[in-house]
Amino acid sequence: MPSAASGLLDRFGRRATDLRISLTDKCNLRCSYCMPAEGLSWLQRSQVLTAAEIFRLVRIAVDSLAVRELRLTGGEPLVRADLVEIIAGLRAAHPELPISMTSNAVGLAKKAAALKQAGLSRINISLDSLHPETFAQLTRRPFLDQVLAGIDAALAAGLTPLKVNAVLMRGINDAEAAELLAWCLERSIELRFIEQMPLDADHGWTREGMITAAETRELLSSRFVLAPDPRLRDGAPAERFEVRLPDSAELLGTVGIIASVTEPFCADCRRTRITAEGKVMSCLFSREEVDLLALLRSDADDDAIAARWQQAMWAKPKAHGMDHVGLDSADYVQSERSMSAIGG
Numbered sequence: 059m060p061s062a063a064s065g066l067l068d069r070f071g072r073r074a075t076d077l078r079i080s081l082t083d084k085c086n087l088r089c090s091y092c093m094p095a096e097g098l099s100w101l102q103r104s105q106v107l108t109a110a111e112i113f114r115l116v117r118i119a120v121d122s123l124a125v126r127e128l129r130l131t132g133g134e135p136l137v138r139a140d141l142v143e144i145i146a147g148l149r150a151a152h153p154e155l156p157i158s159m160t161s162n163a164v165g166l167a168k169k170a171a172a173l174k175q176a177g178l179s180r181i182n183i184s185l186d187s188l189h190p191e192t193f194a195q196l197t198r199r200p201f202l203d204q205v206l207a208g209i210d211a212a213l214a215a216g217l218t219p220l221k222v223n224a225v226l227m228r229g230i231n232d233a234e235a236a237e238l239l240a241w242c243l244e245r246s247i248e249l250r251f252i253e254q255m256p257l258d259a260d261h262g263w264t265r266e267g268m269i270t271a272a273e274t275r276e277l278l279s280s281r282f283v284l285a286p287d288p289r290l291r292d293g294a295p296a297e298r299f300e301v302r303l304p305d306s307a308e309l310l311g312t313v314g315i316i317a318s319v320t321e322p323f324c325a326d327c328r329r330t331r332i333t334a335e336g337k338v339m340s341c342l343f344s345r346e347e348v349d350l351l352a353l354l355r356s357d358a359d360d361d362a363i364a365a366r367w368q369q370a371m372w373a374k375p376k377a378h379g380m381d382h383v384g385l386d387s388a389d390y391v392q393s394e395r396s397m398s399a400i401g402g
């Protein structure tokens with residue numbers, strides 16, 4: 059087991075310095091690759107981390123466990139009524155900490171300026187289609203206009219660099235890949251395509267159904283030329299490419315591809331996750347979780363909580379919740395948690 063000074067080290071020598079906290083399991087969309095149409099049975103309010111508990115966990119992570127970056131996620135973090143207060147409290151305690159959020163942007167137009175004012179550094183927004191019918195088919199809600207207004211508001215508020223996340227679904231929005239990229243480039247937004255992962259509540263994922271990173275590059279090449287981005291990847295899930303038009307040297311921007319299934323990046327993983335109900339997930343695909351909420355609500359001191367967190371991370375699997383790489387391997391067992399209950 060690592061000493062207190064070694065932070066969130068695991069058995070494979072990786073050290074987690076990026077913390078992702080899920081603020082809620084609830085969401086106002088029902089993306090088919092994430093949630094079932096009828097939603098899930100939500101946690102009771104008393105089961106969810108309070109703002110004060112989040113502040114304490116982040117303090118322990120930053121002061122004792124060498125965490126250097128924080129991302130707020132969900133479910134949908136914007137549905138949490140005390141979101142602005144949470145960000146303001148975190149910022150007051152950690153003036154230099156990069157604090158980002160991943161959101162579907164529904165309702166963001168009204169809140170973007172307040173989030174920036176409270177101390178949010180930047181935002182990543184999920185957007186799978188620019189066409190109202192396709193958006194509604196994928197998310198099962200007719201809220202495209204709200205998302206587009208949210209993106210405009212986030213750019214205006216300076217929640218930048220802004221990134222857009224898109225999951226391509228075969229026969230639904232895959233033909234839109236190049237159009238989405240053109241739209242993002244015009245706005246200086248970095249688009250990232252995420253390979254669909256087997257973390258949907260409906261358990262409908264298939265290897266053949268998933269659009270691979272290689273296919274995505276092929277789809278984009280109908281309109282753009284991609285070249286590897288020379289910047290260091292530095293543990294990021296997205297592999298970045300510079301984007302140009304054919305026969306032009308002008309750099310239009312970059313696009314990222316998050317190839318969790320076909321080109322895994324687990325060897326350089328730097329993430330630790332806390333679910334909305336205060337459980338440590340050492341990996342996105344973990345089936346073992348370690349409860350910190352009970353400790354937070356006991357008389358345990360900060361050192362005891364830090365030690366429990368370290369133990370949880372020490373046991374982090376090598377990749378994809380297993381001790382070998384391969385989400386499409388025969389022995390991969392899908393977790394009971396959907397992506398919305400983990401935070402992505």
Ligand SMILES: Nc1nc2c(ncn2[C@@H]2O[C@H](COP(=O)(O)OP(=O)(O)OP(=O)(O)O)[C@@H](O)[C@H]2O)c(=O)[nH]1
Pocket residue numbers: 129131160182221223252294295296316318327329342401402
């Ligand atoms: N397999 C795997 N996928 C991840 C991991 N972190 C993020 N992803 C995937 O990448 C998607 C986008 O993540 P975001 O929440 O936007 O965060 P990010 O890409 O790490 O953020 P940036 O710091 O802005 O690059 C997530 O929803 C996941 O699908 C990870 O540790 N493992």
Ligand SMILES: C[S@@+](CC[C@H](N)C(=O)[O-])C[C@H]1O[C@@H](n2cnc3c(N)ncnc32)[C@H](O)[C@@H]1O
Pocket residue numbers: 085091092131132133134135160161162182183184223224225252253254255256257258397398401402
């Ligand atoms: C779980 S959501 C939480 C934050 C917010 N609700 C949102 O959608 O941005 C985080 C990210 O996970 C991605 N995601 C959800 N289910 C996925 C899946 N099965 N495979 C790949 N990415 C998925 C979404 O596209 C989103 O970018």
Ligand code: SF4
Pocket residue numbers: 085086087088089092093132133134162184397398
């Ligand atoms: S991906 Fe995000 S917006 Fe879509 S259902 Fe899941 S949590 Fe909600």
Ligand code: SF4
Pocket residue numbers: 322323324325327328329340341342343375376377378379
């Ligand atoms: S699958 Fe697990 S180990 Fe691999 S990058 Fe994602 S969180 Fe890290």
